[in-house]
């Protein structure tokens with residue numbers, strides 16, 4: 702655990718393309734000063750499984766035949782690394798310099814864009830674009846989400862695929878939080894996250910809490926509040942179709958490609974550039 706906090710190796714060769722940034726502030730502690738904790742925060746996320754799913758969906762839905770890949774809100778580069786190992790040529794985009802430092806240390810051969818989700822300007826460069834862990838909802842408000850999807854459409858080659866997971870705001874349970882506990886030597890970490898939705902409007906709140914307890918430093922607690930976009934699945938489907946995507950909704954199941962059952966509030970979206 703020693704040195705985990707701010708453990709990002711300072712870059713000497715980071716090839717960041719700084720593009721027009723509309724919202725450059727780090728979105729909460731976890732993606733800035735506490736970024737060194739992020740991978741432990743996500744200890745229960747099965748990145749290998751999600752990337753196996755991404756490749757299966759790509760083979761099933763995409764019509765372009767290259768392997769040029771962009772991960773939106775790439776964080777510390779965990780999806781990126783798995784996709785590079787699967788033969789994709791990777792680019793990661795994130796608006797947190799701290800997260801990108803960790804991603805670049807993990808994936809030194811990848812290219813990186815320090816950029817807001819709603820502001821990247823690539824054109825017909827990618828066969829596959831992903832955005833996992835519900836990060837597309839970080840495009841806030843709805844007009845920014847619309848921009849993000851439009852820019853993804855422009856950045857795809859014809860026949861390329863945009864793949865992401867999403868939640869219908871109508872299905873948010875305000876009571877539920879996820880808690881992950883990690884023990885690292887004599888340090889105990891606990892991560893808690895929960896969505897809150899007021900039942901109307903376009904704002905979804907993500908509340909995070911991190912607790913760290915060690916004999917040396919005692920008990921410390923940090924909280925984060927992330928503002929995200931609330932949207933319904935039909936609204937999202939219509940937005941994607943208006944942009945020109947051919948949309949397939951899938952059940953939120955990374956082990957199988959199952960058509961959305963019309964009722965689940967979590968879904969995977971496979972949107973092909975026609």
Ligand SMILES: C[S@@+](CC[C@H](N)C(=O)[O-])C[C@H]1O[C@@H](n2cnc3c(N)ncnc32)[C@H](O)[C@@H]1O
Pocket residue numbers: 724728732743773774775776777778779780794795796797800816817818819832833834836839840
């Ligand atoms: C929940 S993490 C997901 C990281 C990674 N996709 C994963 O699955 O581990 C969300 C990421 O989105 C980034 N982010 C939040 N708002 C953003 C925005 N408006 N533009 C670009 N990146 C953003 C954060 O810095 C963070 O790295």
